[in-house]
Amino acid sequence: MAEENNQNQPEDKVPGTNSPEATNIPTANAPDPEAVSEDNPNAAKPAAKKPTAASADKKPAAKKEKAPAVEDKPFLEFMEQDYVPALQKAIATEGVRDLTLKFVKQPIPLKGVQLGECWQVAGSWQNGYRQFNLYFPEENIQGKKAFSCNEGKAPSTLESFLIDERKVTLDMLVSRLVYRLNGQKWLGRN
DSSP states (O other), X not given: OOOOOOSSSOGGXXXXXXXXXXXXXXXXXXXXXXXXXTTOTTSOOOOOOOOOHXXXXXXXXXXXXXXXXXXXXXXXXXXXXXXXXXXXXHHHHTTOOSOEEEEEEEEOOOTTOOOOEEEEEEEEETTTXXXXXXXXXXXXXXXXXXXXXXXXXXXXXXXXXXXXXXXXXXXXXXXXXXXXXXHXXXXXXX
């Protein structure tokens, strides 16, 4: 039995039979070459612009250097100028009006335990009834950090704070401490 041929075209003009010519019939496996995107290796590349006489006289704009990150400041400067004011503002935003916040180097105030001195952010409100401390034993925001809180007594536990983070930022230090205090039901409508 003879094979059926396309009735509209002669056999030698049917694409894909004997013709090595490429066609513009889309296939399921190749992206449309007219669709330009970064992911499409078949995309038509835009023609490069040729420099004109006016643009040849202009020098390329110098790249602006990034300002150093606020976290790259020396530890004491960062804590006093950036962290403590940002934390004060964030906790006040949560509705705490009588917050006392200080950055001091003092012994770690654990109940019945004598641990050495380290830099701490110590906060309290409700006439000192609610208190928290954020400890920096390595004097480095990227180093070890700990947290404690209490209501009316010396804290009895010391928790690690932000131990799994690769790079600690100002926003992260502020938001995670506010989150932790909110976990105590100390902020907002709690």
